[in-house]
Every structure is written in structure tokens, then in C-alpha cells.
Amino acid sequence: GAGVSQSPSNKVTEKGKDVELRCDPISGHTALYWYRQSLGQGLEFLIYFQGNSAPDKSGLPSDRFSAERTGGSVSTLTIQRTQQEDSAVYLCASSSIGAAGRNNEQFFGPGTRLTVL
Amino acid sequence: AQSVTQLGSHVSVSEGALVLLRCNYSSSVPPYLFWYVQYPNQGLQLLLKYTSAATLVKGINGFEAEIKKSETSFHLTKPSAHMSDAAEYFCAVGGSARQLTFGSGTQLTVLP
Numbered sequence: 001g002a003g004v005s006q007s008p009s010n011k012v013t014e015k016g017k018d019v020e021l022r023c024d025p026i027s028g029h030t031a032l033y034w035y036r037q038s039l040g041q042g043l044e045f046l047i048y049f050q051g052n053s054a055p056d057k058s059g060l061p062s063d064r065f066s067a068e069r070t071g072g073s074v075s076t077l078t079i080q081r082t083q084q085e086d087s088a089v090y091l092c093a094s095s096s097i098g099a100a101g102r103n104n105e106q107f108f109g110p111g112t113r114l115t116v117l
Numbered sequence: 118a119q120s121v122t123q124l125g126s127h128v129s130v131s132e133g134a135l136v137l138l139r140c141n142y143s144s145s146v147p148p149y150l151f152w153y154v155q156y157p158n159q160g161l162q163l164l165l166k167y168t169s170a171a172t173l174v175k176g177i178n179g180f181e182a183e184i185k186k187s188e189t190s191f192h193l194t195k196p197s198a199h200m201s202d203a204a205e206y207f208c209a210v211g212g213s214a215r216q217l218t219f220g221s222g223t224q225l226t227v228l229p
Contacts, residue, residue, distance in 0.1 A: 004160070031215060033215075033216055033217075035216075035219075042207075042219055042220070042221040042222060043207065043209075043219035043222075044219075045216040045217070045218070048215050048216050050215065056215065056216070059216070091160060091161070093160075093161075097215075105151075105163050105166060106163075106217060107163075108153075108160035108161040108162070109160050110158070110159055110160045111160055
């Protein structure tokens with residue numbers, strides 16, 4: 001089927017506004033990840049969802065960031081009161097989890113480029 | 118926590134020359150290791166992954182990587198560079214934690 005899709009592809013917002021970024025994972029993938037790719041920071045993990053388990057939020061940089069995953073499929077990453085340092089490409093990935101519970105290949109979406117003015 | 122270090126943020130090679138992108142991991146026990154490629158304005162695409170089945174892993178587009186436990190290295194190679202190989206390459210490690218930890222990336226330039 002189709003790969004991971006993300007929307008919007010680009011988002012420009014003003015400092016202090018809230019933004020929502022959407023991710024549609026590959027159908028049947030139970031695991032979903034959000035990463036942030038910033039200039040000079042590389043790729044950093046934000047949050048991980050696996051089935052109905054409580055998400056791993058250990059990578060969220062502040063309480064302005066939150067994410068939810070509805071029905072075990074689509075996920076929304078919300079950034080409240082955006083700051084200029086939030087400007088980055090936000091990448092979503094999904095994967096299936098093998099019988100041993102180990103990482104299987106993560107399939108990445110094209111990302112959302114967020115610019116905070 | 119496990120980590121990977123990529124040596125060289127920029128590498129330039131001539132078309133037809135050997136490509137060597139370096140990655141070292143921190144764990145004493147080889148974890149799950151991955152190489153991803155990112156073309157401009159695109160997401161990451163898996164090139165290959167090491168899962169302990171074999172020390173030499175072959176991936177897509179003619180790339181391969183060999184794990185050397187004595188050196189804790191997982192360098193990416195390709196015998197002959199092509200212009201289409203120009204991209205950013207990321208080494209990543211995945212272990213008990215589900216998420217991947219990425220290296221800082223290496224930008225590969227292929228010169229005509």
C-alpha cells in the first residue's frame with residue numbers, strides 16, 4: 001500500500017501560534033514515531049506509540065509539545081505557543097514490531113517543514 | 118544509552134570512485150544498526166540493516182556495510198560512486214529502546 005504520509009508538507013506560522021502536524025502511517029503498522037530534524041541538531045526522537053500502550057514521551061523537549069494517536073492509526077503532533085527554535089523538519093515513521101519485540105525497519109514520511117517567524 | 122558517531126560531516130568523491138562513510142557505535146554488544154539515506158526534500162529511506170545474522174550486509178543501490186566488532190564500526194561502502202548517490206547518509210542504532218538514535222549525518226557529494 002501507500003507509504004507514510006504527512007501533512008502539511010510546509011507550514012509557516014507566527015511565534016506564539018499553535019500548530020498541528022499530521023501523520024498517516026502505513027496500514028497495519030502498530031508502531032509510530034515522531035522525530036525532529038533541525039539544522040545542526042541532527043535527528044532527534046520525540047515520541048513513540050505502540051498499539052494501545054502508553055506512549056513513550058521521553059523525547060519531547062517541553063510541555064508545549066504533545067501528540068496523540070487516534071484509533072491506533074493517524075497521529076497528530078501539536079506544538080503550542082510556537083517559538084523560533086521549533087523551526088525544523090518534523091518526520092514521522094512507522095514500523096511493525098517483530099516477534100522478539102525488536103526494531104523492525106522504520107518507514108519514514110517526507111516530513112513537515114515548520115518555519116516559525 | 119547507545120549512540121553512533123559518524124566521522125566526517127561532508128565527504129566528496131569522484132564519480133566511479135569508492136565511497137566510504139564511517140560510523141562507530143558505542144555498545145560492547147553489537148546492537149541493531151541501520152544506514153538510511155535522505156535525498157533533498159525527502160524522508161529517510163533504509164539502505165541496509167544489521168541484525169546479527171551476518172557481518173557483511175548488502176543493501177540497495179550497491180551499498181554494503183560490514184560490522185567489525187573489534188573496532189565497533191559499521192562503515193558504509195560502495196565500490197563505484199554514481200552521481201545519483203549524492204545525498205545525506207545517516208547511521209542509526211536501535212536496541213532495547215524502540216526508537217532509533219541517529220548519527221549526525223554525512224553529506225555525500227559526487228563530483229563528475
